[in-house]
Amino acid sequence: MLSFSQVRHHYGTTQVLDGITFRVAPGRIVALIGPSGCGKTTTLHLAARLETPSGGTVENGFRQTALVFQEPRLLPWKTALDNAAFGLQAQGVGKAERRAQARTLLARLGLDAEAAERLPSTLSGGMRQRVGIARALATRPDLLLLDEPFNGLDVGLRQELHHLVRSLIDEASMAALVVTHDLIDALRMADHLLVLAPRPTHIVDRLDLPLTAPARSEAFLHETAANLLRRPAVAAVFAPRCCGARGTVK
Amino acid sequence: MAPLFTRAGTTALGIALLVGVWQAIHLIWGPFVLPSPAATLRSLQAFLAEPAMAQSLARTTWAAVLGFVGGAAVGIVLGAIAGRSRLIFELLNPSIVAILAVPPIAWVILALLWFGATGTGAALTAALALMPLVFAATVQGMRTIDPTLEAMATAFGAGPGLRLLHVRLPQVTAYVIPALATAHGIAWKAVVMAEVLGAGQGLGADLATARAHLDLPRALALVVLVAAIVLLIDGLVLDPLRRRVEAWRNPDRGMAAC
Numbered sequence: 001m002l003s004f005s006q007v008r009h010h011y012g013t014t015q016v017l018d019g020i021t022f023r024v025a026p027g028r029i030v031a032l033i034g035p036s037g038c039g040k041t042t043t044l045h046l047a048a049r050l051e052t053p054s055g056g057t058v059e060n061g062f063r064q065t066a067l068v069f070q071e072p073r074l075l076p077w078k079t080a081l082d083n084a085a086f087g088l089q090a091q092g093v094g095k096a097e098r099r100a101q102a103r104t105l106l107a108r109l110g111l112d113a114e115a116a117e118r119l120p121s122t123l124s125g126g127m128r129q130r131v132g133i134a135r136a137l138a139t140r141p142d143l144l145l146l147d148e149p150f151n152g153l154d155v156g157l158r159q160e161l162h163h164l165v166r167s168l169i170d171e172a173s174m175a176a177l178v179v180t181h182d183l184i185d186a187l188r189m190a191d192h193l194l195v196l197a198p199r200p201t202h203i204v205d206r207l208d209l210p211l212t213a214p215a216r217s218e219a220f221l222h223e224t225a226a227n228l229l230r231r232p233a234v235a236a237v238f239a240p241r242c243c244g245a246r247g248t249v250k
Numbered sequence: 251m252a253p254l255f256t257r258a259g260t261t262a263l264g265i266a267l268l269v270g271v272w273q274a275i276h277l278i279w280g281p282f283v284l285p286s287p288a289a290t291l292r293s294l295q296a297f298l299a300e301p302a303m304a305q306s307l308a309r310t311t312w313a314a315v316l317g318f319v320g321g322a323a324v325g326i327v328l329g330a331i332a333g334r335s336r337l338i339f340e341l342l343n344p345s346i347v348a349i350l351a352v353p354p355i356a357w358v359i360l361a362l363l364w365f366g367a368t369g370t371g372a373a374l375t376a377a378l379a380l381m382p383l384v385f386a387a388t389v390q391g392m393r394t395i396d397p398t399l400e401a402m403a404t405a406f407g408a409g410p411g412l413r414l415l416h417v418r419l420p421q422v423t424a425y426v427i428p429a430l431a432t433a434h435g436i437a438w439k440a441v442v443m444a445e446v447l448g449a450g451q452g453l454g455a456d457l458a459t460a461r462a463h464l465d466l467p468r469a470l471a472l473v474v475l476v477a478a479i480v481l482l483i484d485g486l487v488l489d490p491l492r493r494r495v496e497a498w499r500n501p502d503r504g505m506a507a508c
Contacts, residue, residue, distance in 0.1 A: 073402040090408040
């Protein structure tokens with residue numbers, strides 16, 4: 001179980017998180033949704049123990065946590081294969097074994113043997129992101145943290161990767177905490193949705209999704225998104241901002 | 251499409267062009283200005299057959315290697331410390347700039363006074379001539395270490411050894427290796443210069459003797475020998491390392507070179 005309880009966080013004198021409370025139970029997928037720059041990544045970094053909260057408590061009882069970064073942060077001097085094996089290398093797994101595991105995962109994610117031997121700078125954005133996902137999944141986590149992992153990819157690739165990652169998560173019965181600013185992305189993947197508002201970041205709404213992810217049709221996703229946006233608190237978060245003033249939806 | 255020239259082919263063409271220009275100058279101005287490539291080659295063969303050649307070559311090589319390794323080691327260690335701390339950098343930088351500003355010839359004279367006509371003095375001259383270059387490259391490499399990669403490694407539970415060897419070191423060596431390649435050439439130049447001016451041994455001393463005897467083919471043969479040694483070491487050791495770094499720093503150049 002991952003549990004945030006009344007978590008506050010400051011950068012210098014700026015408060016970025018205020019009273020964040022939620023839980024991620026084993027096997028469940030929770031999405032944090034909100035506009036860009038509203039502290040979602042900070043929340044994820046707190047879960048990954050990359051930062052320590054200024055107040056409240058973060059308890060992570062999962063055995064193995066792995067993080068998929070927004071920008072995949074691959075080591076540019078290592079091949080895609082060695083990048084995918086880096087998490088296993090950090091765990092002390094031998095070279096031959098970690099490379100074999102990484103090769104299998106890369107193939108599963110659509111990177112063939114030729115692409116696996118290439119340096120990241122010669123791969124496309126989608127391929128680099130797949131390597132970042134493989135690196136995280138190779139460590140066999142029971143909690144996967146995903147920081148806008150499909151950002152900047154075209155629509156077709158996003159959907160393909162969504163289905164692929166969701167099926168890999170389901171196969172291993174992992175829990176996941178997904179950060180995104182795209183409502184449809186969140187509805188497509190998650191079992192539970194937390195809507196965040198900025199300055200300082202706080203939770204304004206929560207939603208449990210009734211159907212399992214594969215059973216959700218495009219119509220269901222768009223209908224649920226429309227219903228969610230009719231809620232005033234959620235509408236205020238996603239309303240277009242013009243000239244510094246936040247718009248309102250009636 | 252296959253490239254018009256392979257890398258080895260282009261290098262061979264460049265050498266052929268150089269020899270052609272050399273021969274043309276020899277034909278225009280005569281052997282007292284520039285001996286022919288053939289005469290120089292004969293003189294080089296004669297020098298290589300002399301019993302004392304091995305000792306000269308060994309002394310110069312030893313001084314160049316000692317100066318290169320010593321200067322590079324000091325430059326890397328000081329650069330690594332200065333790259334992590336702005337205060338240490340500001341403390342060290344005036345001394346490094348001062349060493350850089352002193353002409354190598356002045357170090358030759360000081361080394362002669364300190365160590366006499368020995369290989370140690372030549373090695374010290376080389377070390378002082380190349381150290382500031384390696385220092386500056388190491389500082390720059392240390393300053394460009396990407397903290398997001400460090401955070402990634404931490405998130406995956408990488409220990410200090412793995413982070414140092416597989417995350418930080420490759421970023422620093424991307425700057426240090428090209429500097430070492432340049433520093434290697436400087437080491438040989440400085441050692442030969444120190445030997446010409448007074449070390450009394452090594453290839454530089456042979457060069458000074460050739461000058462005294464106005465033996466131009468032999469002087470040129472020694473210059474060719476030193477240049478060939480530098481090119482050989484660069485081609486066999488330093489260039490492969492530099493190209494490996496370039497493969498990820500400048501993927502287009504690296505891939506094209508592979």
